[in-house]
Amino acid sequence: MFKTEVYINRRTNLKNKLNKGIALIMGNVEASMNYPHNTYHFRQDSTFLYFFGLDYPGLAAVIDFESGEEILFGDDFTVDDIIWMGPQPKLADNAQKAGINKTFPFARLQEVVKKAQEQGRPVHFTPPYRGKNMMTMGNTLGVHPGKVKEMASVEFIKACIELRSTKELCELEEMERHMGTAYNMHTTAMKLAHPGRTEQEITGIIEGISMSGGGIVSFPVICSVRGETLHNHYHGNTLKQGDLLLVDAGSESPLHYATDHTRTSPVGGRFTSQQKDIYQIVVDTNNAALAATKPGITYKECHMIAARTIACGLKELGLMKGDVDEAVAEGAHALFMPHGLGHMIGLDVHDMEDYDQKLVGYDDEVQPSSQFGLNALRMGRRLHPNFVVTNEPGIYFIPALIDKFRSENKFTDFINYEKVEKYKGFGGIRLEDDVLVTETGSRILGERIPINPEDVEKMVLSGTK
């Protein structure tokens, strides 16, 4: 964990934002896979990590915004536990590391929360996303587990978002330190992009690199020759010459900060000229969005710059037509890029997505859109120094979407469907970096993973045939 002061300071900042009631901050418990004691890799709740840093299951905390009191709830290990699990830190010692002096057995959580409820004071918490926490919180709050989520505190959520959006120096250092693991994952995948290899094999190898580097993957790996399927977690294909291998993968640092990068490689090492044309538009779009990313601009504006770059490029290739500004305003480009330019990243790969995506990515000034494509933009609001966002434009040829738009006669002024039909089977290309907003502009975190087509080809060719 970071130094104790980091956590004390965060909680002080939180207390400066709320002045009524208590916060109930639930840590996670182990997640059972196929029976109670066979568990997935433990992942602490991000809000709990942010304010307390303690990476153990079975904890919860209460912060009293009126008295300022902080209590850590948990249970010490028994001698029998220690025989099986080895020496374990004491709850009180853990509390000290987080800068908390008061500890209670976990069983007393209900009593403390009930007291606040009886006094008519608000109990603030973020929405639970795991069933077991819903059940524990239901018991604690005296409501049905299914009702807990809707009782989450918007005021508390907004305070957490304000704090977590701006990354501290120690957080940026942790993120940057872990970028080497991301680099290894992606360059290794490039080197393995040869005919005969399987998606499953490459997925395993890059998951292993993540774990060797100190943490689990930050989200389920996408490693597919069918890159046009945006949420593709099928890994059953064998790579063939001429395929494009899209790898969207990230790793958690030892302190659980996420990386998130996408690269798209030509299987065998050489782009076809058709592939290179589309690829170059995506590189240009990524670079244009990066150049636009700076304090003061909204990320929605950056998204629109990306959209415009894509539309221009596709018009040059004859896949789009008509007035580019009009096409982009109406959302015609979303046939090719139906998702947003990016999202905030930090303790979560989609940072704070458990809170409420609209509160994280939008505010009174920048409101979410309902237009297809733009409605998938997770981050629209104005950028500030030390925000970290992903920059991930892409171009895809999605047969089901092409058929849908065409059958609905959508955007016939802007889309050259005859030509688009010929690209069915092309697949998809996405190129994603993690970008820090600096005082004056922005920069990519870590050494940039090869992105120019010739560098990617060189990396693939340097690998195992």
Add this chain to the structure above:
Amino acid sequence: MFKTEVYINRRTNLKNKLNKGIALIMGNVEASMNYPHNTYHFRQDSTFLYFFGLDYPGLAAVIDFESGEEILFGDDFTVDDIIWMGPQPKLADNAQKAGINKTFPFARLQEVVKKAQEQGRPVHFTPPYRGKNMMTMGNTLGVHPGKVKEMASVEFIKACIELRSTKELCELEEMERHMGTAYNMHTTAMKLAHPGRTEQEITGIIEGISMSGGGIVSFPVICSVRGETLHNHYHGNTLKQGDLLLVDAGSESPLHYATDHTRTSPVGGRFTSQQKDIYQIVVDTNNAALAATKPGITYKECHMIAARTIACGLKELGLMKGDVDEAVAEGAHALFMPHGLGHMIGLDVHDMEDYDQKLVGYDDEVQPSSQFGLNALRMGRRLHPNFVVTNEPGIYFIPALIDKFRSENKFTDFINYEKVEKYKGFGGIRLEDDVLVTETGSRILGERIPINPEDVEKMVLSGTK
């Protein structure tokens, strides 16, 4: 999945065992990691896999033991889903693959179950172990989620145990096919057992091999130079010359059958003579237990044979003393091996542990013991052909346990504490294979991972320095 007939046949066998009420068999949903849509690797429920084979989230099934009717509950994907997720199988097509003709939307599950309840018919199910299934089942059954577990059906559980204990030929083929991945994981770990490597690094590499081989690890990897800590999931150590590296790791096959092996390697490639003495006792114990494993014997008897071999060996080294049979009967050897000889293995690494370990491993004939050590034996009952069990004896020097026994003056007739004290810091050795009970005896599944001390040394020395 296996052929459709396999699943039809299993359900027919189940229907022959129960004749009243309905079975409610819940599939798993995705397990959220740090926000709702960021999920762990999907793992279907094993009971659902056994009877239906369908490896998708969001399914449930009802079997009516009176009418014989079978219904699969789930929801088809929308066109929008398909745009993001690619072409998806239809629920009705999936049902066909499992040999089921009737499908209902998931929302109708409650109605079907309620009807059975209103008719006063029993609703059989196995105990849920995930919070979200507890909540769904609570809603379905009209009870509080926290109450569902205690309503599980012992009659249904016993029928499932009877079916799943005896592995079918197709299951054994699937298990044996995947043993190559287990072999690669363990021999790779051996080759990496050199000073300067870290536990974390090796853990990552073997997790990656599991995934590349087709499935997630079957349980959290134990990879530790502190092998005496039995439940050790800390991977923070760097290997040093003279350490023993204990690796207990398994992989899930593509159809989710588990492997589970342990090997213990000398870091740098040479056992010290003290290490070799203890190691040889564990090899001998593993071999003695394997030789004893055959139809007709109870696994408790095999455990006692292992215990006796350990006590004999430790007596020869002067760590134990007195009458060996008495020592074993009283459980003195459990200071060194506080766990059981093994457990059943199949769709779960501890097969069917979600049901109730006592019902899986014991019966009217062989009852669980309360003696320390023997009380940790998961499998005690009589062996039958096509049972698959693990054989995993070990010897550990656990400082906290030595101190506890000594301070309680336990087993002073059988333990030479003066000498045992000198072994504090030694660590622990465990050697585990997966063993099939055949018609006449038993055999190890897959090629045996190197186990003789000279073969292990050779494997380590063949690896990267």
